[in-house]
Ligand SMILES: Cc1cc2nc3c(=O)[nH]c(=O)nc-3n(C[C@H](O)[C@H](O)[C@H](O)COP(=O)(O)OP(=O)(O)OC[C@H]3O[C@@H](n4cnc5c(N)ncnc54)[C@H](O)[C@@H]3O)c2cc1C
């Protein structure tokens with residue numbers, strides 16, 4: 188095999204489509220039963236950020252997730268967009284893990300690869316939104332971290348990241364190995380192509396168990412997870428007025444919206 | 456050497472059937488489908504007629520995700536106030552289950568999965584751009600600038616055949632050749648469906664209606680099919696009429712159908728689960744393109760294989776049958792001297808021998824009689840007049856049926872001589 192100059196790893200998580208998830212008003216748990224699964228939106232941007240570096244530089248992109256086998260089609264989708272390789276860390280023992288064992292396990296897999304230059308993670312997930320895993324992995328593999336990034340470039344052993352902060356943009360330059368966490372909607376993810384999809388199906392997915400990455404089963408799972416989710420509450424519902432407007436009343440409606448400050452009319 | 460023996464474009468009934476047939480014969484086939492999951496954008500009424508699937512899935516009657524079987528078939532002429540209908544409800548259907556209600560999202564996904572299980576490589580969520588040619592021979596497909604090679608391409612891309620048109624393999628469609636189908640899936644409950652349509656267990660009702668009450672001389676047909684716990688209801692409107700009448704909107708027409716006094720009680724209280732619109736090919740045999748060439752074949756709706764006589768709309772059966780015929784032609788060609796224009800000529804012959812092209816030839820010109828004033832205005836009005844005379848007691852001396860019928864012709868809104876002539880043409884063509 189040819190040694191490629193850069194090895195980029197993209198971390199993804201499969202999440203229920205947020206539009207289809209709601210908090211059960213009785214039990215206060217998340218009802219995901221109606222939801223279809225998607226790739227966590229920020230992770231699509233993380234993959235795109237990695238692929239943009241691959242467009243410029245000789246690089247290998249590996250996507251990785253720790254999840255049950257249902258995540259396989261989503262890893263396939265990432266390869267169909269341009270990732271070269273996909274790793275599924277799947278083991279019954281990890282069920283119920285919070286962000287600590289998740290970061291630990293993902294970090295162990297990255298260490299096993301040995302040659303990783305940049306790790307891309309989403310800024311946060313749409314289902315539990317802790318934003319821990321990227322920074323956690325950075326800590327466990329001993330890498331520099333650039334969080335809240337919207338654009339990433341690589342040159343000569345250094346990563347330059349544009350970080351979007353509350354009151355401006357900060358540009359940081361850190362040496363590899365580095366972890367960058369990518370903001371949702373920070374770029375326009377490319378679509379899968381037939382060529383890449385065929386190649387992905389021929390290549391298949393690499394599956395690792397905990398034993399493969401030398402993590403003892405009692406380091407992970409619910410019992411090794413310090414977090415306890417005690418309660419979940421839905422946002423108070425704000426019922427809409429549900430008024431119906433006849434065609435003739437549209438000018439009046441616009442007047443009202445202007446008066447109440449919802450919209451503003453500007454001369455051209 | 457090509458990467459695949461065949462690339463099938465489109466994972467509808469035509470494409471899946473072709474892929475299943477080829478894969479189970481040991482061929483290396485790639486099935487490419489635009490939607491992910493497959494079927495999520497496909498629309499049929501849908502009654503799956505016939506038993507063509509048996510050739511690729513022998514136990515499909517037991518295993519396919521069908522909703523109900525047709526136990527009763529209805530035809531109705533709707534005027535503003537009335538539905539004058541005929542129903543064929545028969546235990547003959549119990550023994551010979553000719554039609555099955557299906558929901559395409561489920562059916563197509565199941566068929567594509569079957570193709571995969573039989574060994575086809577399936578790429579869903581991918582839109583093919585064009586057929587690639589080299590020295591006049593199709594050598595594969597182009598997608599996003601890449602060439603994927605195959606010995607043969609089977610186009611099964613449905614009623615809006617962009618790939619065939621963009622590859623110069625067929626003419627663009629005219630308004631005259633297409634109709635627009637709009638459909639709602641309305642959720643009730645299994646019990647309600649059973650009660651309202653007088654059904655038990657797996658029994659189903661399939662009804663087609665002529666919408667004789669529409670304003671602006673718009674012509675459209677309606678359908679109502681029972682699923683397990685939902686009803687598929689929709690309308691098919693000729694594209695020509697939609698274009699000619701600025702005030703006509705397809706969503707308006709389906710609303711008018713569902714609010715008709717004879718239809719509203721059947722769907723009352725239901726919630727709309729799904730709303731879709733899709734093209735229907737109506738061009739008939741005159742618009743069937745060249746079906747094959749060096750290295751390619753066209754199957755299903757993409758080839759214009761659908762049949763509508765104003766009372767039934769069929770296409771899935773033709774799609775399946777033509778997909779299988781294309782696969783069989785390729786299997787034979789590969790056994791012989793390989794893929795060439797001559798070896799694929801067997802495709803047309805197979806279709807001519809089957810009901811696919813026979814029906815299209817036998818019913819050529821049917822669109823001229825299924826659309827028009829006679830079926831869409833004169834017949835409904837005349838029937839209503841006769842029924843009124845027979846059944847609504849008006850405190851006046853009764854008339855003979857013959858008398859009512861002659862009067863009805865007067866009420867029908869077209870000249871008697873035209874009605875007789877058109878009626879004769881209609882019977883001949885149907
Ligand atoms: C409702 C709910 C609340 C929860 N609350 C907490 C809590 O408060 N504290 C806690 O520790 N755990 C919590 N969890 C568990 C948490 O979902 C898991 O630990 C999860 O694996 C990572 O957390 P996250 O989704 O917040 O990821 P984040 O840290 O928000 O994810 C950031 C990025 O890390 C990467 N990443 C995340 N998960 C994986 C993975 N499995 N494989 C590969 N890459 C990944 C992705 O790139 C992702 O975009 C909760 C779970 C639920 C369902």
Ligand SMILES: Cc1cc2nc3c(=O)[nH]c(=O)nc-3n(C[C@H](O)[C@H](O)[C@H](O)COP(=O)(O)OP(=O)(O)OC[C@H]3O[C@@H](n4cnc5c(N)ncnc54)[C@H](O)[C@@H]3O)c2cc1C
Nearest residue numbers: 465467468469489500501502583613636755756770771774
């Ligand atoms: C309202 C309505 C009611 C109908 N009712 C009935 C009925 O009751 N019974 C009946 O038998 N028939 C009915 N039909 C007709 C029937 O739906 C069609 O004849 C049938 O679907 C044709 O099958 P097909 O496989 O040729 O095409 P389709 O089912 O249209 O499948 C074509 C597939 O190709 C895919 N595709 C298109 N372009 C590309 C591309 N470039 N790359 C990759 N994939 C692509 C599409 O996503 C689609 O999945 C009805 C049609 C309509 C619109």
